[in-house]
Amino acid sequence: MDKGTNGKTILVLGGTSDIGRATARHFAARGWRIQLAGRDPEALQRDADDIASRSRVAVTVHAFDVLDSTAMAPFIDGLPLLPDIVVCVVGLHGNQARAQSDLDHATAILRSNFEGPALILGLFAEHFARRGSGMIVGVTSVAGDRGRASNYVYGSAKAGFSAYLSGLRNRLAKQDIHVITVKPGFVRTRMTDGMKLPGPLTAAPEEVASAIWRAADRKSDQIYVRRIWAVIMLGIRAIPEAIFKRLSI
Amino acid sequence: MAGAQGGIARGLGRAYGDAAIGAKQTFQISALDRVRAFDATTGLLTAEAGLSLAELIAVFLPLGFFPPVVPGTKQVTLGGAVAADVHGKNHHRDGGFGDHVESLLIATSGGELVRLSPAMDPELFLATIGGMGLTGTIVEVTLRLRRVETGWIRRQTLVARNITAALAALDAADTAQYSVAWIDTVANGADLGRSLIFQGEHASLADLDGPASRARFPVTGSRLFSVPCNLPAWTLNRWSVGAFNAAYFRSGASQARNARLMPAVSYFFPLDRIGAWNRVYGKRGLVQHQSVIPIETAPTALPEMLSLVARRGDASFLTVLKKLGPGRGLMSFPLPGYTLALDFAMKPGLLAFLDDLDRIVVAAGGRIYLAKDSRQSRATFEASYRALPRFRTAKNSLDPHGRIASRLSQRLGI
Numbered sequence: 001m002d003k004g005t006n007g008k009t010i011l012v013l014g015g016t017s018d019i020g021r022a023t024a025r026h027f028a029a030r031g032w033r034i035q036l037a038g039r040d041p042e043a044l045q046r047d048a049d050d051i052a053s054r055s056r057v058a059v060t061v062h063a064f065d066v067l068d069s070t071a072m073a074p075f076i077d078g079l080p081l082l083p084d085i086v087v088c089v090v091g092l093h094g095n096q097a098r099a100q101s102d103l104d105h106a107t108a109i110l111r112s113n114f115e116g117p118a119l120i121l122g123l124f125a126e127h128f129a130r131r132g133s134g135m136i137v138g139v140t141s142v143a144g145d146r147g148r149a150s151n152y153v154y155g156s157a158k159a160g161f162s163a164y165l166s167g168l169r170n171r172l173a174k175q176d177i178h179v180i181t182v183k184p185g186f187v188r189t190r191m192t193d194g195m196k197l198p199g200p201l202t203a204a205p206e207e208v209a210s211a212i213w214r215a216a217d218r219k220s221d222q223i224y225v226r227r228i229w230a231v232i233m234l235g236i237r238a239i240p241e242a243i244f245k246r247l248s249i
Numbered sequence: 250m251a252g253a254q255g256g257i258a259r260g261l262g263r264a265y266g267d268a269a270i271g272a273k274q275t276f277q278i279s280a281l282d283r284v285r286a287f288d289a290t291t292g293l294l295t296a297e298a299g300l301s302l303a304e305l306i307a308v309f310l311p312l313g314f315f316p317p318v319v320p321g322t323k324q325v326t327l328g329g330a331v332a333a334d335v336h337g338k339n340h341h342r343d344g345g346f347g348d349h350v351e352s353l354l355i356a357t358s359g360g361e362l363v364r365l366s367p368a369m370d371p372e373l374f375l376a377t378i379g380g381m382g383l384t385g386t387i388v389e390v391t392l393r394l395r396r397v398e399t400g401w402i403r404r405q406t407l408v409a410r411n412i413t414a415a416l417a418a419l420d421a422a423d424t425a426q427y428s429v430a431w432i433d434t435v436a437n438g439a440d441l442g443r444s445l446i447f448q449g450e451h452a453s454l455a456d457l458d459g460p461a462s463r464a465r466f467p468v469t470g471s472r473l474f475s476v477p478c479n480l481p482a483w484t485l486n487r488w489s490v491g492a493f494n495a496a497y498f499r500s501g502a503s504q505a506r507n508a509r510l511m512p513a514v515s516y517f518f519p520l521d522r523i524g525a526w527n528r529v530y531g532k533r534g535l536v537q538h539q540s541v542i543p544i545e546t547a548p549t550a551l552p553e554m555l556s557l558v559a560r561r562g563d564a565s566f567l568t569v570l571k572k573l574g575p576g577r578g579l580m581s582f583p584l585p586g587y588t589l590a591l592d593f594a595m596k597p598g599l600l601a602f603l604d605d606l607d608r609i610v611v612a613a614g615g616r617i618y619l620a621k622d623s624r625q626s627r628a629t630f631e632a633s634y635r636a637l638p639r640f641r642t643a644k645n646s647l648d649p650h651g652r653i654a655s656r657l658s659q660r661l662g663i
Binding site: 018046047049050053054055190 | 280283285286
């Protein structure tokens, strides 16, 4: 696609996250109008200014909290226009050890990664179905492919979100509304800051952004940002539970 | 480094030495890369310090703007370009990167955000331009971009048969916006310092013809190839480099006088087109020796250095000579003279040889570029950076507890 406005709009939920920011930039550079949504309007405005000065497309910012389900319907009604694509990159990694005994923390992880993203995308699905067009992109995680001791609170929430996306896709396929499941694998972001990540398995936020772009262009159903992750997770899923429970991976 | 304390910001890590390695901690700032404001009528840009020149060019060249100064790679951040007060092929005319900076926002080690400008606090501003990030972490940079009609450069090649002719040709090339000489470091005797001088000017729209007229603002040069692995240590020797240099000199000489249009990114950043070029130097890597020699002493000091280098015969084919003007910052590298950049594959005995070169540089009143340095002695440094006491005073007022420290600042006692 060429530079210059193409008249289409993408909404990024979690606009100040590294992946959200990179995704917004990537689409803006290809002429898409941008709606950035997140909890911190001041931070969103910085990113909006950045995107607008780089790409000269219209960028609007919208307060949005994925944990506030009562505000979701008014949030969608308050958008200047219903976007062509909605991407949800909201997520909270949290701390597994803490989540094991701190129920509030566990709840925050479960709700931020599953309940909230599922509810808001479900609501968009209704609007898109009514309009007869639209695309939904959910950024979930390879952690949802199998529960592991080191991050199963986060992982199980992502598993729920992945299943939700799969069901939504199955339902909306008949109405030509497309749903994309994105599993980034390790990404160098604020969420993983300080973790030791293996280089060949670790993507930059920009890589996730261009993978989302490609997936939207090709209408892929489900993507792993780095292909190697599809192989790894195939292997991990294939290990029998009797053996898996004794492993630490 | 027992007892080491303090940290330093790191952008894209293109400094050749220890400038962006913290004494204890290193802060990666490359995610701070937002454009904050841009005025297309004046070219005034404010951006976060982690924005790379590569990004800047990709975004603003299509609008008809180019960085006022670019070093040999576009993989540097604005913060790094200010901290090292990088110079380009136009230093003789336009000064260094810092000369185009209007104001800076820095985060002090005390956690304060301080805006610096020549009007508000000239001494702290000049300490930060070229200050190797040691006064505070550069957070935002406001600079004026150059308006260009196209993204093309008209390049002209001049031939110089020896070092004297090369210096004369660089002086004569002062009128060109950009000029740089490539030197054959293996040629000796009457050919000592034989060079190709590449002059460049931003092409106007009217200059474009042929394939160039199809793309007014070419943003990217294609990648030629990547070096797949570390080459063996003996790759660079008198015979391989000599053969390469002789062929390169002949081919350059045959094109002399014919102006040629090339994309600005290919003209300015030839090495960016070769992936992992550093592998040519083998597993032990390379050491660069970049010095500047004042105009008055250059006619004797440069031939002296070049004949030492030619006698060794293992300097790489990437040897560059450029004319510089005065530097802006207290610790800026440039001074009116000629800068010589020599690359060597690391090997036993090299460091002692580079100390010999340093002695010539210091005696000639020159100095070594901190962004490329990993090995100069404190004595060399202190004898050549004369504004060091002023710099220390400025640093002290912004960082009284010495919390900002790099391996470079520790090594040189800055």
